[in-house]
Amino acid sequence: MRKQIAAANWKMNCTFQQGEKLLDEILGAEIPLADHQLTIFAVPFPYLLMTRSEVEEEWNYNVAAQNCHHKKSGAYTGEVSAEMLHSMNIRYCVVGHSERREYNQETNAMLADKVNLCFENFITPIFCCGEPLNIREAGTQNDFVSAQLKESLFHLGADKIKTIIIAYEPIWAIGTGKTATTEQAQEIHQYLRSVLAAQYGDVVANEIPILYGGSVKANNAKELFSCPDVDGGLVGGASLVAAEFIEIIKALK
Ligand code: PEP
Numbered sequence: 001m002r003k004q005i006a007a008a009n010w011k012m013n014c015t016f017q018q019g020e021k022l023l024d025e026i027l028g029a030e031i032p033l034a035d036h037q038l039t040i041f042a043v044p045f046p047y048l049l050m051t052r053s054e055v056e057e058e059w060n061y062n063v064a065a066q067n068c069h070h071k072k073s074g075a076y077t078g079e080v081s082a083e084m085l086h087s088m089n090i091r092y093c094v095v096g097h098s099e100r101r102e103y104n105q106e107t108n109a110m111l112a113d114k115v116n117l118c119f120e121n122f123i124t125p126i127f128c129c130g131e132p133l134n135i136r137e138a139g140t141q142n143d144f145v146s147a148q149l150k151e152s153l154f155h156l157g158a159d160k161i162k163t164i165i166i167a168y169e170p171i172w173a174i175g176t177g178k179t180a181t182t183e184q185a186q187e188i189h190q191y192l193r194s195v196l197a198a199q200y201g202d203v204v205a206n207e208i209p210i211l212y213g214g215s216v217k218a219n220n221a222k223e224l225f226s227c228p229d230v231d232g233g234l235v236g237g238a239s240l241v242a243a244e245f246i247e248i249i250k251a252l253k
Pocket residue numbers: 009011169173174175176177213214215216234235236237238
């Protein structure tokens with residue numbers, strides 16, 4: 001079975017102590033994960049090692065960075081490279097979150113470089129795509145998201161892309177309390193998989209987890225994750241509340 005993933009995106013939230021407490025509460029729930037299930041905490045850079053050691057003993061719980069730089073190394077004050085993450089044994093990294101695309105002007109071409117650097121450093125990218133409201137209202141969301149995949153990922157060989165994680169996050173649903181309906185989510189996830197299949201074939205496309213992100217909560221996770229092409233969620237706000245995120249993990253197929 002394809003991997004089913006609950007990924008927490010803490011963004012720029014929680015003090016170190018609050019983060020430790022949140023992890024303790026979630027891990028303390030001792031939710032057993034099956035081989036095909038995975039929980040990932042995407043935490044701020046200064047918390048990576050603490051989180052890594054919290055999850056070290058836990059089966060299928062892992063840690064991710066929220067970003068890495070698109071250059072290998074050099075005079076980029078304040079930035080963090082994929083190589084640095086690798087040297088800290090960090091194996092996942094969120095790439096192309098819509099907040100970074102918007103506030104840091106990250107382009108599809110820059111994200112292609114980030115994805116390459118992740119793979120060079122044995123890091124699995126959690127690649128985010130998704131359309132803004134005006135594109136959804138114009139009904140051109142399929143073209144928009146397929147261009148994001150093509151421009152940032154389609155230079156990859158099948159051996160690499162089959163190990164990636166994709167997160168579809170409609171921007172109009174992120175942090176707004178507005179969630180895509182299950183029909184909207186399934187429709188676009190199925191479309192994304194068909195775009196992957198057209199380029200790489202069905203076998204590869206069927207291996208790639210496609211997570212849904214956008215106001216996933218304890219009370220809608222089960223329904224969203226029950227869609228055949230929705231393989232879990234990338235969760236912002238609700239991942240900061242232990243009781244919410246525990247239920248979201250439990251909702252994994
Ligand atoms: C996100 O940060 O990727 C996200 C989907 O946020 P929220 O769950 O708060 O909408």
